[in-house]
Amino acid sequence: MFSTVSRYAFPKLRLFLPYYTLSSVLPSLPYSLNRYFSVHSHSSNPNNIHDAVASFNRLLHLRPLPSVVQFNKILGSIVKMKHYPTAISLSSRAESKGITPSLVFMNILINCYSHVGRMYFAFSVLGKIFKMGHQPDTITLNTLMKGLCHNKMVGEALSFRDEVIAKGFLLDAVSYGTLMNGLCKAGKTRAAIILLPKPKIERLGIKPDIFIYNIIIDGLCKDGLITEARDLFSEMIKRGVRPDIVTYNSLIHGFCSMSQWKDAYELLNEMIRKNIKPDVCTYSILIDAFGKEGRITEAQAIFAVMVKWNEKPNVITFTALMDGYCLTNNVNESKEVFNRMVKSGLSPNVISYSILIDGLCKSKMVDEAMDVFKEMRHKKMVPDIVTYTCLIDGLCKSGRTSYVQDLIYEMHDSIQLPNVITYNVLLDALCKRQHLDEATKLFKQIVDRGIQPNVYTYTILIDGMCKGGRLNKAKEIFQHLLLKGYPLNVHSYTSMISGLCKEGLLDEAMALLYKMEENGCLPNLITLETILRGLIEKNENDKAKKFLLEMADRGLLKK
């Protein structure tokens, strides 16, 4: 089963130089990049991009050649349409026809290279700026920092900031917003906050603005540090920075995801009182939050309210509602929402399709899920790692493993390499079929490929070993994780407890129950039911009764 997983070696491409310094950048650019970047457009609005390219080419044939400013204007519009490879290719044509690049021209180019992940080339352009006798401006530096952040090189972005400051270049609030955003998105909110209040930043003449506060507040909310986010919210008001719709949306989202509904409502009322109208993002947040709580009626009601108030739902709103229906096992209604979205003139994206595929799989409608997957292909929509993982899980759980291998091949071909969740799905399939040697082999592969197993991976493995009669192996893995202080969750403990009960080792199971509480993990109804069943199966009826009373006394029997 799944022998194909190991067929491909994982490529270790070095896409970028690992570190950049101002003095080490290359002076010139490779000009013939057409072989790297296709100029063909995938725009949903091909006329515009074609018009832009045509105008650019017309300019190139005029004599005398128009000023570089004219070319910059068109390049700028192409960048707005996100056709970065096209802009790169056109800029090199312009240079070969004799246009002397200006600083703006090169800034645009740096932005394009950053967007296509070619930071090496972006820094080459910086070298060229110096070579041509220009000085980079704040926009050049900010674009490079943004590129580094977007390409997962936040550490390099920070070093770059230190280096440019040391060399006397000026940074502004946008530079700091960019860096903080990069840090927050990389899960380093703390590091971002360190940049905030220091006199360092104010000495540079930079006052934290609404962007900076919003970035940090959002980062704190996403880390679940909602109290700190609210404190910063008060602080910004004290400092005379007025919160806007983005601030409120981040906070409302933060409160909703912590199920603090009352606080979310209070904020919603507060923003309305301050004449800040909820936007499509606010409504989507609420629809999503209600949907995730299984409160689909409320989600529906919010959807109706936004339509009544003339706020147009977008793909995200519809998709959040679809997800809500799927989570309440109503995939047919989810399909309806999908169709309504199409009818309203919106194009479902890869996330909408993945939710539908997952919903169908979870309702055991795997054939229909496959049809939707084919429809995606037909519409030239590229499935991503989540789409594949949902479908693979559905196929595995319905025993259709022959298709799974094809999908894994396809993932490799489309460079959507399986991640830890995909592997968890495969590992679970092997464990559930009690192919434990293969599961062990797959686990080794995961580690060998440098993929970090997560708590799901370990739980699947422990559960598989317990159910497949390899209790000692399960205990060995479990003990190892406990000793390491690995943060196991209620699922992991319950699997191990279940394994112990199955072998009649009730004392050990009870000991583990107390151990988990000691480790700050509360048992839930499933854990307790598992132990109770173990006691009853061993005819320990008195103990079972005593256990039940004790748990009831402690209030653990509430859902």
Add this chain to the structure above:
DNA sequence: TTAGGGTTAG
């Protein structure tokens, strides 16, 4: 600068 998707225990 804000909103949407996938994996585990009964």
